[in-house]
Amino acid sequence: MRHLNCIGAGTPHAIDLKQISKTYGTVTALHPTDLDVEQGEFLTLLGPSGSGKTTLLNLIAGATAPTTGVIHLDGRDITRMPPRERGIGMVFQNYALMPHMTVFENVAYPLRARRQHTNVIHAKVTEALERVGLRGFEHRKPRQLSGGQQQRVGIARCIVYSPAIIMMDEPLGALDKNLRDQMQVEIKRLHKDLGTTIIYVTHDQEEALNMSDRICLMSMGKIAQLGTPDELYFQPRNRFVAEFIGESNLFIGRMNDGGRMVIAGNQSIAVPSGRCTQGSELLVMVRPEKVRISTIEEPVANGDSALTGEIVSTSFIGGMTRVTAHTDNGLTITAKMVSSSARSRPEPGSRVRLCWSSSDTVVLDE
Numbered sequence: 001m002r003h004l005n006c007i008g009a010g011t012p013h014a015i016d017l018k019q020i021s022k023t024y025g026t027v028t029a030l031h032p033t034d035l036d037v038e039q040g041e042f043l044t045l046l047g048p049s050g051s052g053k054t055t056l057l058n059l060i061a062g063a064t065a066p067t068t069g070v071i072h073l074d075g076r077d078i079t080r081m082p083p084r085e086r087g088i089g090m091v092f093q094n095y096a097l098m099p100h101m102t103v104f105e106n107v108a109y110p111l112r113a114r115r116q117h118t119n120v121i122h123a124k125v126t127e128a129l130e131r132v133g134l135r136g137f138e139h140r141k142p143r144q145l146s147g148g149q150q151q152r153v154g155i156a157r158c159i160v161y162s163p164a165i166i167m168m169d170e171p172l173g174a175l176d177k178n179l180r181d182q183m184q185v186e187i188k189r190l191h192k193d194l195g196t197t198i199i200y201v202t203h204d205q206e207e208a209l210n211m212s213d214r215i216c217l218m219s220m221g222k223i224a225q226l227g228t229p230d231e232l233y234f235q236p237r238n239r240f241v242a243e244f245i246g247e248s249n250l251f252i253g254r255m256n257d258g259g260r261m262v263i264a265g266n267q268s269i270a271v272p273s274g275r276c277t278q279g280s281e282l283l284v285m286v287r288p289e290k291v292r293i294s295t296i297e298e299p300v301a302n303g304d305s306a307l308t309g310e311i312v313s314t315s316f317i318g319g320m321t322r323v324t325a326h327t328d329n330g331l332t333i334t335a336k337m338v339s340s341s342a343r344s345r346p347e348p349g350s351r352v353r354l355c356w357s358s359s360d361t362v363v364l365d366e
């Protein structure tokens with residue numbers, strides 16, 4: 001958790017939002033929201049389309065004026081400061097390069113706007129292009145570059161004037177999968193080298209899990225959960241988070257007097273001790289990779305949850321195999337396992353036992 005290690009006592013947050021909201025007529029794009037971003041942190045705003053990610057980004061950048069609330073940058077109130085004075089660099093999904101200008105001139109643009117000396121401009125543009133692997137492309141026009149190269153120009157133009165904070169709104173959204181993976185690695189390396197605070201927007205959960213110090217998962221103009229990738233994946237707060245990040249098996253039931261949760265068909269599931277009182281209704285989740293498939297004969301370890309059922313389908317997705325089973329009490333459960341050869345994969349129609357440890361049962365709030 002580098003964002004916690006690298007700050008000294010008393011260092012103000014890079015960004016501090018208090019009760020920030022935005023409404024357009026009757027539409028609430030963002031409900032009153034509090035959010036702190038640490039110095040040097042890589043924070044990702046993740047969420048489905050329309051959840052308020054761009055609104056939140058634009059409020060911080062100053063492109064949108066808030067309906068309520070206060071924004072501090074490095075401890076200074078900047079709620080009414082014009083965007084240009086905030087020192088925030090932007091990288092956009094559509095690159096927003098100037099088509100008639102060369103790569104060099106596109107990257108030099110923010111420095112010329114700040115009236116820097118020609119020698120300084122040359123040195124800084126060269127360094128920025130070096131960082132994004134585009135030395136030798138100075139004289140090309142944007143149309144002579146691939147999508148990935150154009151986005152590298154967009155990034156170079158952003159880092160060239162060393163903004164304290166960089167915001168990226170779905171910067172890899174227009175690129176194909178392989179290039180996206182490669183650019184993720186490059187952006188992470190750049191973040192490590194520069195130490196700049198980055199706020200990154202994506203609707204792609206894998207990208208968010210891979211890149212972020214913390215993820216701010218948004219839903220319907222509110223923060224659904226803010227935490228490290230591990231926290232969101234292993235300790236989702238509610239059904240929305242559990243279903244948005246990764247795959248999940250959900251169970252509804254009621255606690256009995258033996259510390260287990262009774263579900264459909266009078267079957268029961270072990271829940272972590274101390275979490276729930278007898279008689280309370282619960283929603284719990286188990287990740288598919290925590291579900292083990294065994295033969296019916298195999299004994300169940302003490303404290304494990306076990307349901308019997310029949311394999312419905314298996315799909316081989318490269319390194320992993322996804323298995324769907326119907327349990328005897330009428331539920332559908334997904335399990336994921338490291339792939340083995342076709343011969344040792346579970347066969348549709350076979351009777352199996354599905355087991356998991358009580359520590360892998362996660363109790364959700366709603």
Ligand SMILES: Nc1ncnc2c1ncn2[C@@H]1O[C@H](COP(=O)(O)OP(=O)(O)O)[C@@H](O)[C@H]1O
Pocket residue numbers: 024027028029030047048049050051052053054055056
């Ligand atoms: N200028 C605007 N006028 C009216 N409604 C808007 C405007 N901008 C955004 N919204 C609404 O606010 C909500 C959040 O939008 P946005 O922040 O763009 O979501 P996201 O970036 O997560 O897709 C959506 O319902 C959107 O329609």
Ligand SMILES: [Mg+2]
Pocket residue numbers: 053054055
């Ligand atoms: Mg958006």
